[in-house]
Amino acid sequence: MSKTPMRLIVMGVSGCGKSTMAAALGQRLGLQMVDGDDLHLTESVAKMRAGIALEDADRWPWLDRIGHYLAQAEGHGRVVACSALKRVYRDRIRAQAGDVCFVFLDGDFELIDQRMRQRVGHYMQAGLLDSQFRTLEKPQADETDVIRLPITEPVQDMVAQALQALQARLHPAL
Template sequence: MVVVVMGVAGTGKTTVGPLVAEALGVPYAEGDDFHPPANIAKMSAGTPLDDDDRAPWLDAIGDWARGRADGGGVVSCSALKRAYRDRLRAAAPGLVFLHLTGDRELIAGRMAARKGHFMTTRLLDSQFATLEPLGADEAGIAVDVAPEAAVIAERAVAALRRL
């Protein structure tokens, strides 16, 4: 199974993703590492990415996921829109999505507390505005991010194993 840990900025994709990968015994890839430098500069300046900015990033993540189809893996990627998830699935059919969900205030507080990340809280509203939750026809699960990371990962792995 290849799992995409998705959700708005600050939900804990980078924290929960490696925990899920470890529990499943598969490699983890940090989605932010697939961004070209221009995207990071744009987000660091507080400017939301548009679909044209995201296309090469999504394609790079899709390539990684396709390469892991036989052995499994976990990758973080906001995957906020259905169209983005469709693009990822076109590159790597069979992807499963783990949607980390949470209250805006909780997430904003977590974002404000982290240091040295290019994604600022100024972009959180645009992330929530863009978010299209998983459709009933999309393979995946949603897990609330209110508990600590270990509990979130535990719940996610249990739910993923039931798919």
């Protein structure tokens, strides 16, 4: 009997720690990890570098690539760091990927803005954070495939909380 590969999305606004958390979960669970930023079209990256917020038309092919990447998971599975800001974006990923679990990194504007201003070499500018928060539709209670974590905790504590929630919800054998 083969076990279905795990498919995870670590989601939230830019600067909340998605890449760090996805890498940590991938390492702990033996999952292949990709940063969703690496799946953006060149044109979308150029827009963000120029401080221009993406529109839905820019996001659809990106979300499809993320969903397809997850759908092709083998072995233990895959984890993607992806903003997935709107419910319709999450639904689009769900439609492509099948059984997926979202780990929502929840934090306030001031903390994330401070973090973004300290990071170096990322194309997503701190000035676009307003747009990210305006776009964000926090997952609601009926999205039962979402684990919500506050970003005020140390990463190792967030990983432990995510693993505990995953064990309880998805894979009792973890």
